[in-house]
């Protein structure tokens with residue numbers, strides 16, 4: 001049985017894990033719902049994919065080179081779910097905005113008893129032993145199995161009747177794979193906001209069927225999840241769901257003329273495998289942002305994972321591009337980028353397009369700070385994202401159909 005410890009945050013280790021997973025990939029469809037210690041039935045690749053230490057395209061290509069499509073269809077479908085959520089949010093950035101506003105508002109103005117119950121549950125004192133076990137695992141390792149995430153989110157929303165956004169915030173701060181799209185939209189899905197009228201209800205019988213039998217030593221509170229007990233909470237949607245066009249960044253690496261700097265950010269840490277691989281940058285730079293407010297932020301475990309992943313990306317970029325590459329700590333990202341660009345006398349800064357989430361939110365300030373000193377910011381999107389994101393206008397199954405057509409025509413995948 002594999003260890004439940006996260007593997008080190010490097011691209012090399014992600015590939016080791018991916019290759020190791022190939023031997024069980026064909027059992028994935030039948031076994032992925034089992035939530036057992038060590039999680040031997042799933043890939044555990046999500047923290048690496050989150051930061052693109054390995055990309056979705058690389059995973060799909062590797063798995064499909066090793067096995068015929070029908071044998072690994074379920075796994076391929078799950079990786080494509082990730083892409084669907086990312087595309088869905090790219091087309092509806094208002095949903096992320098709404099989530100952020102809800103969290104900020106609820107942290108200061110939710111009723112006292114709500115915040116007290118949130119504190120109890122998130123410190124592993126809910127009184128439902130299996131949910132407390134999940135909290136300990138999440139906080140202790142930064143990982144939870146998908147089924148456990150669904151049970152916990154449903155317990156939070158439909159049994160405890162707590163605001164979904166505060167639960168999503170708890171996950172986002174502790175998951176090593178914390179992803180604005182997958183996390184926000186999965187919580188919304190459990191709450192019944194993604195597919196109107198369809199909620200996900202946690203049921204004792206389902207827990208008993210799929211959770212590790214060894215965990216049944218403590219049945220405390222399980223009766224609260226008896227099948228007839230939990231009913232759907234009515235959750236109001238406050239988000240702006242209107243669909244916009246995919247952000248138009250026609251950026252090409254060639255647009256980076258003169259001395260250019262390569263900015264590595266946390267949404268894509270394998271820049272040397274992208275269309276930017278042929279660039280001849282003057283220098284590469286990644287920035288780790290310090291926090292300026294007192295609100296709870298990412299857990300130390302998550303911060304350490306990201307720091308490790310960024311360090312790995314910078315080391316690889318330095319070796320690939322043969323230029324100075326550094327990781328800098330800063331509390332003011334736009335000013336730090338201007339400093340870097342001016343010190344290295346750059347004409348442009350090039351980067352892979354970030355997704356809806358914290359890096360994207362920082363873009364307008366970065367762009368205008370650079371423009372103010374005459375430096376152009378060039379954003380380049382990977383062909384995989386350009387092709388698939390616009391297909392996420394409707395539900396998943398339409399997306400899946402169209403994604404398969406694209407995937408079949410894209411051999412070898414254009415990463």
Ligand SMILES: Cc1cc2nc3c(=O)[nH]c(=O)nc-3n(C[C@H](O)[C@H](O)[C@H](O)COP(=O)(O)OP(=O)(O)OC[C@H]3O[C@@H](n4cnc5c(N)ncnc54)[C@H](O)[C@@H]3O)c2cc1C
Nearest residue numbers: 042043044045046078079082146149177178179182183186
């Ligand atoms: C409430 C809730 C919150 C979630 N929050 C996140 C999050 O912050 N970040 C995140 O990456 N995933 C999130 N997920 C999706 C899913 O749980 C994880 O991607 C998966 O458990 C990661 O483990 P794995 O790598 O072993 O997955 P595997 O089962 O091995 O799947 C392989 C890859 O496919 C993708 N994938 C699998 N299942 C899903 C899914 N249901 N939705 C989207 N992509 C999927 C992931 O990239 C994963 O690495 C959430 C799900 C729920 C129900």
